[in-house]
Amino acid sequence: MTAMDLPTRTGTTGRTAASVMDRVRAYASTLPARAPEIERLGRIPGDVLDGLKATGLLRAALPAAGGGVEMTVPEVTRAVELLAEGDASVAWCAAVALNAALAVVSLPAEVSAELFPDPDLITVTVLPPAGRAVRSGGGYLLSGRWTYGSGITHADRVLAGFRTPEGAPRIAVFDAVHARVLDTWQTTGLRGTGSHDFEVADLFVPERHTFAPVRSGTRQEPLHLRADNLALKMAGVPLGIARSALNSAREILADRRSALPRPAAPADLAHAESLIGAAAAYVYATLEDAWAAQAAGLAPERGTAALARQFAHRACREAVQLLYDAVGSAAVYTERTPLDRCLRDVITAGRHVASSEKILDGVGDLRLGGEPASPHL
Structure with a gap:
C-alpha cells in the first residue's frame, strides 16, 4: 500500500487532504508579496497567520476526532514545500506548529480538548528538556530558558521539555502568554520566524498538562x-x-x-x-x-x-x-x-x-x- 492507495481522510469539519492542499497552494501564492515585510518585522503579521489557519494545514497531524485531517507525511512535506516557495519563515513556523499533535495524541482526550479547544492554535515546540521543575500541589513549578522558540512572538501554546525532580524528561504544555520572550533572534536567515529564546520562572503547570516523550512503536496510527x-x-x-x-x-x-x-x-x-x-x-x-x-x-x-x-x-x-x-x-x-x-x-x-x-x-x-x-x- 502506498500513500496514494490510502482512503480519503476527512476531518470532522469536512476538510480533506486534497482540499487542504488546494488551500495551501492558493495561500502560498500570496506569500512572495509579503516576504520582505515578514523579514523586516521579524515575525509573521496577524493577517498572514489568519490565512495560514484558514488553509486547515495546522490540523494535518491531528486525529479526525479532534478536527484533524490526518494527512500523510509526504503530503505534509509537500504542503511545507509549497509554503517555503512563498516564504520560508511562514513554512518553518507552520511546520513547527504542526508538532502540537504530539501533545494532542499523548494526553487524555479531555485534557487535549481543554488545552487545544481550537485545532488551529499556533504552537511553539522546543522538546529538549532545558527546563527544571519541582513538585507542587498536583503539578510542577517550572523554570527554565529554551532556545530556538520558532513562532514564540505569535504563539498561542508552548510545548517545552523539562526534567522532573527525579531526572525523567517530560514535556509541559502552557499558554504562550506566560513565556517571557528574549530578543535573541538576530540572524542572517529565517528572520521572520522570530525564533527567540524564552523563559519562565516558577510557572505552575498541572501534572495533567504534561506528558512523557513516547518511543517509536507505542502508537498504532x-x-x-x-x-x-x-x-x-x-x-x-x-x-x-x-x-x-x-x-x-x-x-x-x-x-x-x-x-x-x-x-x-x-x-x-x-x-x-x-x-x-x-x-x-x-x-x-x-x-x-x-x-x-x-x-x-x-x-x-x-x-x-x-x-x-x-x-x-x-x-x-x-x-x-x-x-x-x-x-x-x-x-x-x-x-x-x-x-x-x-x-x-x-x-x-x-x-x-x-x-x-x-x-x-x-x-x-x-x-x-x-x-x-x-x-x-
Missing part, C-alpha cells in the same frame, strides 16, 4: 507510529526555498538572455535545477516508502529519510548558491529578487539539528551496527 515522523516534513523547507530561487533566477536570466552576466549562467541554471530535482526525488521516494511501510504495519528502514532530508539541505544550498552567482550583481537587491533572502534562509535552515551534518554521523554509525541516540533517525 501511521502518522504517530515513529518518533521521527513529524521531523520528516522539514525537508520541504529547503526544497521550497530552492524552487523560489530557481523561478526567480530563470525569470531574470530569460530577460537578459542577450546579455548574460556570466557565460556559464545557463549551465549553472540547469545544474541547479538538476540538484533540486534530485533532492526532491530522493526525499519523496523515501517518504513514500516509509509511509507505505508504516501504513502496512511495518517498520521503515531507520535513517533513510533522515539522509534524504540532510541531502536536500546540502543540495538545495548548493543550488541556491549557483543561482545567486549566475544572476550576478542583481541578486543582492533584496526588494527586487528573493535570491539573497533564499540563500540566507537555506543556510540558516540547514543549521537545525534535524538536518545538520550530525545526521551523517548518526546514520553512518547506525549502518555500522551502532545505536545512535538521536530522535531524528
Whole structure:
C-alpha cells in the first residue's frame, strides 16, 4: 500500500487532504508579496497567520476526532514545500506548529480538548528538556530558558521539555502568554520566524498538562507510529526555498538572455535545477516508502529519510548558491529578487539539528551496527 492507495481522510469539519492542499497552494501564492515585510518585522503579521489557519494545514497531524485531517507525511512535506516557495519563515513556523499533535495524541482526550479547544492554535515546540521543575500541589513549578522558540512572538501554546525532580524528561504544555520572550533572534536567515529564546520562572503547570516523550512503536496510527515522523516534513523547507530561487533566477536570466552576466549562467541554471530535482526525488521516494511501510504495519528502514532530508539541505544550498552567482550583481537587491533572502534562509535552515551534518554521523554509525541516540533517525 502506498500513500496514494490510502482512503480519503476527512476531518470532522469536512476538510480533506486534497482540499487542504488546494488551500495551501492558493495561500502560498500570496506569500512572495509579503516576504520582505515578514523579514523586516521579524515575525509573521496577524493577517498572514489568519490565512495560514484558514488553509486547515495546522490540523494535518491531528486525529479526525479532534478536527484533524490526518494527512500523510509526504503530503505534509509537500504542503511545507509549497509554503517555503512563498516564504520560508511562514513554512518553518507552520511546520513547527504542526508538532502540537504530539501533545494532542499523548494526553487524555479531555485534557487535549481543554488545552487545544481550537485545532488551529499556533504552537511553539522546543522538546529538549532545558527546563527544571519541582513538585507542587498536583503539578510542577517550572523554570527554565529554551532556545530556538520558532513562532514564540505569535504563539498561542508552548510545548517545552523539562526534567522532573527525579531526572525523567517530560514535556509541559502552557499558554504562550506566560513565556517571557528574549530578543535573541538576530540572524542572517529565517528572520521572520522570530525564533527567540524564552523563559519562565516558577510557572505552575498541572501534572495533567504534561506528558512523557513516547518511543517509536507505542502508537498504532501511521502518522504517530515513529518518533521521527513529524521531523520528516522539514525537508520541504529547503526544497521550497530552492524552487523560489530557481523561478526567480530563470525569470531574470530569460530577460537578459542577450546579455548574460556570466557565460556559464545557463549551465549553472540547469545544474541547479538538476540538484533540486534530485533532492526532491530522493526525499519523496523515501517518504513514500516509509509511509507505505508504516501504513502496512511495518517498520521503515531507520535513517533513510533522515539522509534524504540532510541531502536536500546540502543540495538545495548548493543550488541556491549557483543561482545567486549566475544572476550576478542583481541578486543582492533584496526588494527586487528573493535570491539573497533564499540563500540566507537555506543556510540558516540547514543549521537545525534535524538536518545538520550530525545526521551523517548518526546514520553512518547506525549502518555500522551502532545505536545512535538521536530522535531524528
